[in-house]
Amino acid sequence: MEKLAWINLLYDFYGQLLTPRQQKFVELHYAHDLSLGEIAAQFGISRQAVHDVLKRAEQVLARYEEKLGLVTRFLEQRRCLEEALHLLGEGNAAAQPNIARVREIIRAAMR
Known part of the structure; x- marks a missing residue:
C-alpha cells in the first residue's frame, strides 16, 4: 500500500x-x-519544523x-468480506434469495 493511503488509514483510526x-x-x-513550505508559511515556522x-x-x-493492529485487522476483514462476496457469486439458483440477502449484509458491513 502506498504511503499516502497508509498514513491516511492510520490517521482515520x-x-x-x-x-x-x-x-x-x-x-x-x-x-x-499542502507542501511543507506552505504549512510552514501558514504557521510562521520553518519547513524543518513542519517535517x-x-x-x-x-x-x-x-x-x-x-x-x-486495528488497521491491519480492518484490512483483513475487508479482504475476507470481498472473498465471501466473490464466492457467493458462484452460488446455485435455488439459494439465490438467501445469497442475495447475504450479499446485502456483507456490503453493509463493508461500508
Missing part, C-alpha cells in the same frame, strides 16, 4: 490520539496536499498500529 498540532499538520499535508512534526506524528501512528 488513531488521529484523535495525536496532539492538536500534529493532527492539523497531518491533515494539511496528507489530506489537503519534524510530521515525522513524529507518523512514528506515533505507526506505534499505535504496531501495538493495537
